[in-house]
Amino acid sequence: xxxxxxxxxxxxxxxxxxxxxxxxxxxxxxxxxxxxxxxxxxxxxxxxxxxxxxxxxxxxxxxxxxxxxxxxxxxxxxxxxxxxxxxxxxxxxxxxxxxxxxxxxxxxxxxxxxxxxxxxxxxxxxxxxxxxxxxxx
Numbered sequence: 001x002x003x004x005x006x007x008x009x010x011x012x013x014x015x016x017x018x019x020x021x022x023x024x025x026x027x028x029x030x031x032x033x034x035x036x037x038x039x040x041x042x043x044x045x046x047x048x049x050x051x052x053x054x055x056x057x058x059x060x061x062x063x064x065x066x067x068x069x070x071x072x073x074x075x076x077x078x079x080x081x082x083x084x085x086x087x088x089x090x091x092x093x094x095x096x097x098x099x100x101x102x103x104x105x106x107x108x109x110x111x112x113x114x115x116x117x118x119x120x121x122x123x124x125x126x127x128x129x130x131x132x133x134x135x136x137x
Contacts, residue, residue, distance in 0.1 A: 022048065029100070033062025034099040039135045042119055043100055046133065049113045055104035060131065063097035086122075086129045099134040107131070 025044035028034045035043060050057040060083065064072075072088040075081070093099035104110040107130035111123035114133050122132025 018048075029062070033059060033100060033101060034097050036135070037061050039098050042117060043133070045117055046114060046119060047102070049117070050102070050104055052112060053106075053109060053113065055106050055110055057110075058103045059100060060103060061094065061101035062099075064092075064094045066095050069095055069135075070099070085131055086125075086127055093134045099132060101131040102133060103131050 009061040022041070022044050025047060026037075026040040029040040029043045029047075030037050033040075047057055047059075068090055069092050069107070072084065073090070076084055076087045081125075102110070107123050107128075110133075111121040118136060120134045120136045122129030122134075125132075
């Protein structure tokens with residue numbers, strides 16, 4: 001698997017075993033992005049849907065500790081906003097491995113897909129965070 005994605009489930013013109021791909025992708029998200037194991041399974045399915053619908057998903061953040069979250073807030077506050085769409089929250093599900101940031105070429109459609117499979121989406125926030133997807137309580 002590639003370091004930036006869980007791999008393609010359509011290889012050499014042939015679909016691989018999708019259940020196996022989902023299991024491998026869930027493991028990838030758990031291991032490489034340090035997501036909660038159960039959340040990783042939903043993210044794998046979400047990533048597959050994003051790919052099938054041609055949304056070109058690109059993961060840019062998974063779990064991060066409280067110190068990293070605070071550093072990102074401080075960077076935003078001093079005007080260093082490279083790679084950030086909105087100011088990082090003070091309390092974030094990223095610190096628990098229950099949120100992931102995935103850029104797509106159609107954030108509105110990505111949000112619809114997330115809702116359809118039971119994920120929360122930052123696109124719906126009062127100040128939209130179109131790359132943010134999280135485990136709903």
